[in-house]
Amino acid sequence: MTTDSHCVPLAPQAPSPRPSRAAGILLVMSVTTVGLMAGVFFAFDVSIMPGLARTDDRVYAEAMRNFNQVIDDSGLFALIFLGALAVTVAVAVLEYRKGRRTVALWAGAAAALYAVALLVTVSVNIPLNNELAAIGDPAKAGDLSVVDKFKEVWETTNIMRTLLCTAALGCLAHCLKLHGRAGVGVPG
Template sequence: MTAPTTSLPALPGGRTEASLYAATIAMGLSAGLYFAFDVSVMPGLDRTDDAAFASAMGHINDAIENGFFGLVFFGAFLATGVSGVSLRRLGHTRAARWTWAALALYSAAVAVTMKVNIPLNRRLARLTAEASGPELALLRERFRGSWTPANAARTLACTAALACLGRALTLRARA
């Protein structure tokens, strides 16, 4: 006698495609956001003085904590995971594998965000109020020296995840 299974059914085909498109769009938005920091925001802030840099980063970090960003940030994770499971259950194993690769890459980007970028943002905000002159310059240098490579890692991970989702879409369309 076999044990009963309690697995959830796959989403119907149209909903699976919708979740895969949603994942792809959210991933593209995430990759684009991080890329914008790499090529314009941080280089632009490099042209400011230390106090303006710290102030601008504080305002950016305050502004990004909103519902739309949260929807994209967490929606990319959820839609990618749901798509992978649903594709597998519908028998689209190759597309599911690409989707799971995207989920792993995006998970790495989320981990970098949680473990590196957010703590650095909070530290900058906390210490900026107490720092001035040379202390502020050192704080900025240390922040930028860690934050920027971490952001580049997020950009690469999200861009690779986007490519994986593009491949999954192609495979699903051929099925």
């Protein structure tokens, strides 16, 4: 029998940096807030908008104006809506600084997806909400043609927001898995 003298023993693999407790807490907050937003958008897709489609344009316009006013007046909604991006970016930054690049990459992808959902909201959905509000009291409005445009565009972009937030949530779920594995000695 011959032995191969050219074999070089592998150097022991460096242990993966330990997950930070702060990143773990922020990751749970991120999953929760992005999940809440995905749920809000999904609820509009599967129940609120189809239910409103069964009404006439005046009821539709009044209901949407009421929903938008309640959302505009809700500090909690604004906190979750904007906070979801803030905590997701914070997770990506903390994990990157900790040397946990894979987790940081997935968190960064989640932040980018959620940021696109925010961009769609600010550039499309909010202006449509404002156009609908500009008609005034739907019971007294003579021209409700804005409602048809609103329905078509708003509902389509809301589906986009749902898909973007759901994809972001999937990325964050993967982050949780990686974060948890690192806590038991599996590289993250």
